[in-house]
Amino acid sequence: MSQAAGAAPRTSTVTxxxxxxxxxxxxxxxxxxRAEILVIGWGAAGACxxxxxxxxxxxxxxxxxxxxxxxxxxSGGVVYAGGGTAxxxxxxxxxxxxxxxxxxxxxxxGVVSDATLQRFCADSxxxxxxxxxxxxxxxxAMPPHKTSYPPxxxxxxxxxxxxxxxxxxxxxxPAPRGHRAVAQGQSGAxxxxxxxxxxxxSGARTLTQATVRRLxxxxxxxxxxxxxxxxxxxxxxxxxxxxxxHAELDRQVARWRTxxxxxxxxxxxxxxxxxxxxAQPRFVxxxxxxxxxxxxxxxxxxxxxxxxxxxxxxxxVGGAGCDGSGLRLGQSVGAAADRLNNISAWRFITPPSVWxxxxxxxxxxxxxxNEQVYGEKLGHELVEHQGGRxxxxxxxxxxxxxxxxxxxxxxxxxxAGPALAMMLFAAKKAATPxxxxxxxxxxxQRLRASIEAxxxxxxxxxxxxxxxxxxxxxxxxxxPYLALDISIGSPLFPLAVLTLGGLVVDETTGQVRDASGGxxxxxxxxxxxxxxxxxxxxxxxLSLADCVFSGRRAGRAAAIG
Numbered sequence: 001m002s003q004a005a006g007a008a009p010r011t012s013t014v015t016x017x018x019x020x021x022x023x024x025x026x027x028x029x030x031x032x033x034r035a036e037i038l039v040i041g042w043g044a045a046g047a048c049x050x051x052x053x054x055x056x057x058x059x060x061x062x063x064x065x066x067x068x069x070x071x072x073x074x075s076g077g078v079v080y081a082g083g084g085t086a087x088x089x090x091x092x093x094x095x096x097x098x099x100x101x102x103x104x105x106x107x108x109x110g111v112v113s114d115a116t117l118q119r120f121c122a123d124s125x126x127x128x129x130x131x132x133x134x135x136x137x138x139x140x141a142m143p144p145h146k147t148s149y150p151p152x153x154x155x156x157x158x159x160x161x162x163x164x165x166x167x168x169x170x171x172x173x174p175a176p177r178g179h180r181a182v183a184q185g186q187s188g189a190x191x192x193x194x195x196x197x198x199x200x201x202s203g204a205r206t207l208t209q210a211t212v213r214r215l216x217x218x219x220x221x222x223x224x225x226x227x228x229x230x231x232x233x234x235x236x237x238x239x240x241x242x243x244x245x246h247a248e249l250d251r252q253v254a255r256w257r258t259x260x261x262x263x264x265x266x267x268x269x270x271x272x273x274x275x276x277x278x279a280q281p282r283f284v285x286x287x288x289x290x291x292x293x294x295x296x297x298x299x300x301x302x303x304x305x306x307x308x309x310x311x312x313x314x315x316x317v318g319g320a321g322c323d324g325s326g327l328r329l330g331q332s333v334g335a336a337a338d339r340l341n342n343i344s345a346w347r348f349i350t351p352p353s354v355w356x357x358x359x360x361x362x363x364x365x366x367x368x369x370n371e372q373v374y375g376e377k378l379g380h381e382l383v384e385h386q387g388g389r390x391x392x393x394x395x396x397x398x399x400x401x402x403x404x405x406x407x408x409x410x411x412x413x414x415x416a417g418p419a420l421a422m423m424l425f426a427a428k429k430a431a432t433p434x435x436x437x438x439x440x441x442x443x444x445q446r447l448r449a450s451i452e453a454x455x456x457x458x459x460x461x462x463x464x465x466x467x468x469x470x471x472x473x474x475x476x477x478x479x480p481y482l483a484l485d486i487s488i489g490s491p492l493f494p495l496a497v498l499t500l501g502g503l504v505v506d507e508t509t510g511q512v513r514d515a516s517g518g519x520x521x522x523x524x525x526x527x528x529x530x531x532x533x534x535x536x537x538x539x540x541x542l543s544l545a546d547c548v549f550s551g552r553r554a555g556r557a558a559a560i561g
Contacts, residue, residue: 010269011269011270011272011273011276012272013265013268013269013271013272013299013320013323014299014300014301014302014323014324014325015065015211015212015213015321015323015325015328016213017213017214017325017328017329017332018213018214018232018332019214019332020214020215020216020217020332020333021214021215021216021217021232022217022218022219022226023216023217023218023219023229024218024219025218026218026229026230026285029216029229029230029283029285030283031230031283031284031285032282032283032284033061033207033282033284033285034230034284034285034286034287035059035060035061035205035284035285035286035287036053036058036059036060036286036287036288036289036559037050037053037058037059037060037061037286037288037289037290037291037555037558037559038060038061038063038230038231038284038286038289038290038291039053039060039061039062039063039204039291039293039555040063040212040231040290040291040292040293040294040326040329041063041064041065041070041292041293041294041295041321041326041527041529042062042063042064042068042069042070042196042199042206042208042293043068043069043070043071043072043073043192043293043295043319043527043547044070044072044191044192044195044527044544044547044548044551045072045293045526045527045528045529045547045550045551046062046064046291046293046526046527046551047062047068047072047192047195047196047198047199047551048195048526048547048548048551048552048555049291049293049524049526049551049552049554049555049558050062050199050202050204050555051134051195051198051199051202051204051552051555052551052552052555052556052559053204053291053555053556053558053559054202054203054204055202056555056556056559056560057559058288058558058559059205060202060203060204060205061204061205061206061207061284062199062204062205062206062207063206063207063208063210063212063231063233063284064206064207064208064209064210064321065209065210065211065294065320065321065325066208066209066246066247066250066319066320066321067208067209067247067250068192068196068206068208069189069192069196069254069319070294070295070318070319070321070322071295071296071317071318071319071322071498071528072188072191072192072195072319072544072547073188073189073192073193073254073319074188074189074254074257074318074319075186075188075191075543075544076149076180076186076187076188076540077180077181077183077186077187077188077189077190077191077192077544078149078159078178078179078180078181078187078540078541078544079128079131079138079178079179079180079181079191079541079544079545079548080159080160080177080178080179080539080540080541080542080544080545081124081125081127081128081177081179081541081545082095082097082099082100082121082124082175082177083095083096083097083099083100083121083122083124083125084096084097084125085124085125085128085138085179086140087138087139087140087155087156087179088140088156088175088176088177090140091140091141091142091156091176093175093176094175095175095177097118097121097122097124098121099175100121100124100175100177101117101118101121103160103162103167103174104117104120104121104533104539105117106161106167107160107161107536107537107539107542108533108536108537109536109537110536111339111531111532111533111535111536112507112531112532112533112535113507115507116507116533117533120533120545120546120549123549124545127545127548127549127552128179130548130552131191131194131195131548134194134195134198135194135195135197135198136181136190136191136194136195137181137182138155138156138179138180138181138182139155139156139182140155140156141153141154141155141156142154142156142157142176143157145350145351145353146158146163146350146353146356146372147350147351147353147415148348148350148351148375148415148540149180149186149412149415149540150178150180151410151411151412152184152185154180155179155180155181155182156176156178156179156180157176157178157180158174158176158177158178159176159177159178159374159539159540159541160177160178160374160539160540160542161373161374161377161539162174162175162176162177163372163469164370164372164373164374164467164469165467165469166370166467177541178540178541179541180541181194191544207233207235207284209235209236209243209246209247210233210234210235210236210279211233211234211235211275211279211325212231212232212233212325212329213232213233213234213281214231214232214329214332215228215230215231215232215290215329215332215333215523216228216229216230216231216232216283217229217333217522225333225334225514225518225520225521226521227521227522228286228289228290228333228520228521228522228523229285229286229522230283230284230285230286230290231283231284231286231290232281232282232283233281233282233283233284234275234279234280234281235279235280235282236274236275236278236279237278237280240278242274242277242278243274243278245274246271246274246275249267249268249270249271249274250271250320252264252267253267253268253271253320254319258414261315268299268320271320286522288522288558288559288561289522289523289524289558289561290522290523290524291510291524291525291526291554291555291558292326292329292330292503292512292523292524292525292526292529292530293326293525293526293527293529293551293554294321294322294324294325294326294327294329294529295318295319295321295322295326295527295528295529296318296322296324296498296499296500296502296528296529297322297323297324297327297340297499298316298317298318298322298497298498298499299316299318299320299321299322299323300323300324303324303327303340304343304499306340307340307341307501308340308341308342308343308499310383310388311343311345311383311488311497313388313488313489313495314343314345314383314488314494314495314496314497315494315495315496315497316496316497316498317346317496317497317498318498318499322498322499322528324499326502326503326525326529327340327502327503327529330503330512330520330523330525330529331503333520333523334514334515334520335503335504335512335513335514335520335523336503336504336513336514336515336517337501337502337503337504338501338502338504338531338535339500339501339502339531339535339536340499340501340502341501342499342500342501342535342536343383343497343498343499343500344376344379344380344497344498344499344500344534344537344538345376345379345380345382345383345384345488345495345496345497346375346376346379346495346496346497346538347375347378347379347382347383347390347486347495348375348378349371349375349378349392349486350372350375351405351406351409351411351415351416351419352401352402352405352406352409352411352419353405354398354401354402354405354474355371355392355394355398355402355419356371356372356472357371357398357472357473357474358371358392358393358394358395358398358474358476359371359392359393359450359451359454359476360378360382360390360391360392360393360486361390361391361393361442361447361450362386362387362389362390362391363386363387363389363390363441363442364442364443364446365437365440365442365443365444365446365447365450366446366447366450367450367453367454367465367466368381368382368385368386368390368466369381369382369466370464370466370467370468371392371466371468371472372468372469372472374539374540376537376538376539376540377537379495380537382486382487382488382495383488383495388487388488388489389487389488390486390487391428391440391442391483391484391485391486392483392484392486393436393451393476393481393482393483393484394423394427394476394481394482394484395474395476395477395478395479395480395481395482396478396479396480396482397474398474398476399423399427399482402419402423403420403423403424406419406420406423407420418492418493418494421492421493422484422485422492422493423482423484425492426484426485426492426493427482427483427484428440428482428483428484428485429480429481429482429483430479430480430481431479431480431481432479432481433447433448433451433481434447434448436481436482436483439483440483451476453465454468454473454476455475455476455477457473458473458474458475459475498528498538499528500528500534500535500536500538501531501535502525502528502529502530502531502532502535503525503529503530503531504530504531505524505525505526505530505531505550505554506519508553508557509524509553509554509557510524510525510526510530510550510553510554510557510558511523511524511554511557512524512525512530524554524557524558525554526547526550526551526553526554526555527543527546527547527550527551528543528547530550532546532549532550533545533546533549534546
């Protein structure tokens with residue numbers, strides 16, 4: 001919507017990033033503080049990088065726009081881990097790094113080298129144990145049904161497409177690899193609190209409510225890039241009432257982001273106004289390296305418009321600081337970026353666990369995806385290949401089974417509420433497929449053909465056209481037939497989106513690379529600021545697992561140097 005004539009322009013919540021300040025050498029700048037390693041962003045990746053750098057003996061200063069946490073604290077606290085974790089063994093599952101890598105090749109699609117993928121899988125057990133050493137707890141109880149997120153009391157689950165026949169390899173039966181941190185309620189805050197406490201125990205210093213707006217680098221010579229020397233940051237004055245208000249606004253944004261997104265957006269704008277009104281600049285020296293760990297860019301409208309405008313109607317997933325500041329800081333010194341148009345779109349249709357027994361069709365009434373796949377896979381097919389439009393078809397029997405599960409199945413409110421609203425108030429209903437097609441604007445013959453082909457598969461007369469496993473097939477032969485709008489703009493059923501692209505890094509060290517493939521001296525990146533394991537297709541828990549993997553990698557490499 002355009003700005004009304006005469007109205008004051010809306011405050012931008014996007015961090016203003018300035019071109020890098022190039023100097024002859026470090027003595028040209030009046031530094032107010034210094035550390036060997038500066039970690040920019042105190043989410044999971046930043047915390048892991050800081051702890052690892054401290055364990056290598058480096059002096060570390062962590063800088064955060066707010067008070068730490070970011071998207072990690074708002075997440076479900078799920079870590080994708082396998083290869084034979086203690087929790088997998090306790091639950092009776094055998095797994096190996098080879099089986100884990102074989103499956104993840106389906107999901108990562110070459111976004112990282114095979115050597116990096118194998119290293120990630122080989123290190124998975126040790127990285128989970130490392131998290132436990134930092135104070136994060138995991139457990140082995142599994143939910144009885146496939147779910148987008150386990151209820152309280154259940155902490156191990158299939159968080160991707162492991163049970164989908166087309167995704168199963170030759171390394172034995174599928175194993176659950178979604179490890180949810182033990183907590184009451186969603187686990188992200190608990191997992192992050194442990195990492196935050198571990199950061200402080202490690203001896204890392206912190207500087208919060210401070211926004212990095214510019215990198216300082218040494219002027220390049222003889223065609224070689226100059227070294228990153230430090231940063232210019234803008235900090236809110238400690239002890240000021242406006243600084244306390246800024247912290248409270250960040251807490252309120254986290255509280256309202258799901259229930260009232262419009263209110264959360266207004267609170268983000270107020271926080272940005274506080275920053276613009278009273279933050280003061282100063283320069284901080286990094287004698288060894290700057291590590292960029294600021295998350296993705298889902299809250300940067302200009303970048304979304306430039307790279308993925310078709311996803312703008314989605315519901316953004318991320319912290320208030322996920323505005324691409326790390327990406328843009330890297331680009332200010334010539335860093336290469338990749339996969340910026342790759343937006344993960346989450347269209348989960350389970351729970352209720354019976355919904356995947358229905359049929360997903362496009363605007364023409366044709367099936368286009370196996371309904372039992374992980375929600376990101378379904379969302380990708382919907383948004384990238386079907387114009388963002390789709391319908392979930394149920395019959396009366398599935399509808400009542402789903403309603404009972406929503407009411408009495410122990411689901412989370414964010415799972416049961418939208419599902420009930422869709423079935424009770426927003427479903428298109430008809431006695432025949434042809435009438436239903438007219439009500440949703442689909443082709444009657446195509447919709448009838450989709451249902452009949454799926455019914456034949458449910459009777460065992462043929463293979464399912466989309467590869468659905470026999471236990472998830474359901475014969476729909478009597479009305480009422482129902483269609484639920486699962487499109488990206490569905491008002492009652494938000495479709496979550498988050499960014500996957502970022503800065504190109506050396507996969508052994510995490511050092512940021514320039515357009516020619518060379519490393520930028522003194523600059524590293526980790527987590528969603530960098531290209532990593534989740535940068536192709538997303539699987540629940542893979543982002544936090546990559547924060548640990550890439551954060552530790554960058555922290556260690558920067559410290560030893």
